[in-house]
Amino acid sequence: MSVSTSRVLQEFAARLGKGKVFLELPQRRMYRYDGIAVGETPAIVVLPETTQDVVEAVQLAQATGLPLVPRGAASGLSGGAVPTEESIVLCFTRMTRLELDPDRRLAIAQPGVVTAWISERAKPLGLTYPPDPASLRTSTLGGNLAENAGGPMCFKKGVTGDYVVELECVDAWGQVHRLRREAYDLPGLLIGSEGTLGIITEATLRLTPIPPHTRTLMAVFGEVGQAAEAVSRAIAAGAVPSKLEFMDQGCIRAVEDYLHMGLPVEAAALLLVDTDGDDPQIVEEELSWVAEACRECGGEVRVARDPQEAEQLWRARRSVSPALGRIRPKRLNEDIAVPRSTLPEVVRSIEALGRAYGFPLVQFGHIGDGNLHPNVMFDPESDDEDKVWEMLHEVARVALRHGGVLSGEHGIGLMKRDFMTEALDRESLEALWAIKRALDPAGRLNPGKVLPDLVSP
Template sequence: MTIPITEITRIVGKDHVLTAPEELHCYGYDASKMKARPECVVFPGSAAETAELLVLANRDRFPVYPRGAGTGMVGAAIPSGGGLVVALNRLNRILEIDAENMTAIVEPAVVTGDFQKRVLECGLFYPPDPASLQFSTLGGNVAMCAGGPRAVKYGVTRDYVLGLEVVLPTGSIIRTGTRTMKGVVGYDLTRLMVGSEGTLGIFTKIILRLIPAPEGVRTMMAVFPRLDDAANAVCDIIKHRIVPSTLEFMDQPTIGVVENYLHAGLPTEAEAILLIEADGREALLDEDASQIERLCREAGADAFKTGRSPAEREQLWKARRAISPALGQIRPGKINEDVTVPRTLIPSLIRFIQGLASRHRLTIVCFGHLGDGNIHTNIMLDRKDADERKRAERAVEELFRKVLELGGTLSGEHGIGIAKSPFLELEVGRDGLAAMLRIKQALDPLNILNPGKMFVPNRAFFGE
């Protein structure tokens, strides 16, 4: 396989092609910590240039790997077969914000957090809030169907994508969806593309739905001696027709490690802490906050705090934001799974995970989005320890089987990529997997675009 550098340079210009080893290294990894070096990195400046690159790839049969900001957790952007990385950095414009119709048109390299600030200036709101929003791009969010803490009330990225401009793997350009809230013409290609992890097309424009910005926010923290009581409180809150924008959870091991990191006076004897945020009209927020406190205390909370000012709210969020850096105190590495189960079954899942940790002599900490059942299960390990890696591998498979037994899913946010590809068939079944492969083959007959993702078993996430 030879990458035709001269022809690629003709398409995008010499200032937008990288071939030096030290430059290629920067585009060979993502947040999954997997690594593979491409042979070339290119920065197209338009859909037409992107299409030309893919036509060239089909002619010469070299693999193409689309890349946003590289914040993904499952290796979906890794150039696992070398080839060409198509980095979309130059397509970084907010093309339109239509405040009257509450829509926006953006290019894929717009940073999510920057976009949220821009639309907020117009009195509008773009709710999807992945943890990486200050760095991740909207194109990457769409490719992975990113979620975030606000999903319990507002949904995930796919709920805000109205349409796309997509360069297909063969180099043709299509436009899917509409600029309207309704549109049912033909197959829903927009939904097919959202969450396709760069295997079915490269996005060059995205039409997004916006909503009115909430007037105010209240942030609350509830401490529960018993995990089951915290789960019951969440169900009670929603049953009472209060849907908080955020319902975050920390288990006892997480509370302990964060307290050791922050020394903030967290109750390490508690089995669970809930971080709850409500937003909406100011006239109703205090009543909602009061109701939430009452329901939490009735469910068994023995402490409750409410933050009204930005400073008070930030103080309550401090513990949740400290989790990732705090985990480094336990082991140098981790496997961060984002399994999701019906929220009423979270206590059963957590108890299973506690047993899993004991059986395999591992430290496992759990936190995440209790409101939608999406629990980040962090298996702590030293990847240099071969025995610990093997125990972690067995624990992951047992975890996945239990999650499916509980009616859950292997990924609520991160996607499949390389990391979860060995387990995809467990959830979708043989016939479901075959259907997905037929779609891939129909759109990408030569397997040019992001090959080796989703469908091919690979244990690279254990450092092997």
């Protein structure tokens, strides 16, 4: 960093207020990583408390030529919040204002609001915010918006973007906009764009009434294809499960090793299904369609008798992360989405990749919309990390070969940026770049994310 840049950063820190800026190396080093990758140490970390602070950070980027990397809790799993060069990291964890408008069923939230807070605050009013990424107790709304996060409920209730009514954002020139979802849906363009087109500083979100009744079942199958077929049949019968989770054998075994709850370790696939709604009889009937479909496809079904048993069954799914952590010190969590009919073949192909590369591998995910999370466990001390990434690239190729997409809900980020050249044709990538250049001609907003470098043909 040049002496003059260094002086500009010092002046900025003095002007914005010392508490809002980190310039010391030990502090800055804490803002290099997200849930999956480690990047470059930022030149400065800004913790804005207001939209105006964000505007000033953008002006700092203009003055110094340093890029801006927005982040929240940094629990992301695709490297989207990781600086790839010397940057201004803009950490939103202090922008936590959250207001509810129960009459209009809206929440107005700043990006640093932890996702789970919204439903917690809305609960006494009989309302909820449905998007439920697994990280919802740590991840912040800004990151959910940037990645357009989903969760187990997304099959019935949609993803983050489906709940956005209005956004406030700061553009690459430091201008503040309030954008609604009208002609030219700019909020929709910003959602899922990982901070590469503009910086979201506030979101107005739709809340929905809490469904009063929920029922749960678990089903186990001898083959993955049976589970996929059961889901298709249940949906064809009219069921719209509110949660629909799949675990493969590797995943079942890892959880059983961890919890000793009596899961069938010989089973090839496990489904966890919730139905919910206003009427207990309908919720029950919907669950019975799912149970019947599972049995017809050769599954063994266990219906939870009460909320306690349901809670117990869901513990299996919630324990996947800690269970996997015991197998190897590190893991990479892939995130693909494929047509549900291709799931058996996709799961088998990915299992074969795990065997070929010699890494322990488990698969689980939101089977309703074919969103699968193959997880590769490895030891950075003894394993070749390049091999892990090579294998993940092959996993992405399996998805693309079966008509799937690179990301179900984690985003493209750093991790899958290069795969984009295989997922989209050159003309479509050029259209994405045209939009990027239109909204960020200097390339200052989260560079090195989402869009692959295009080499001239």
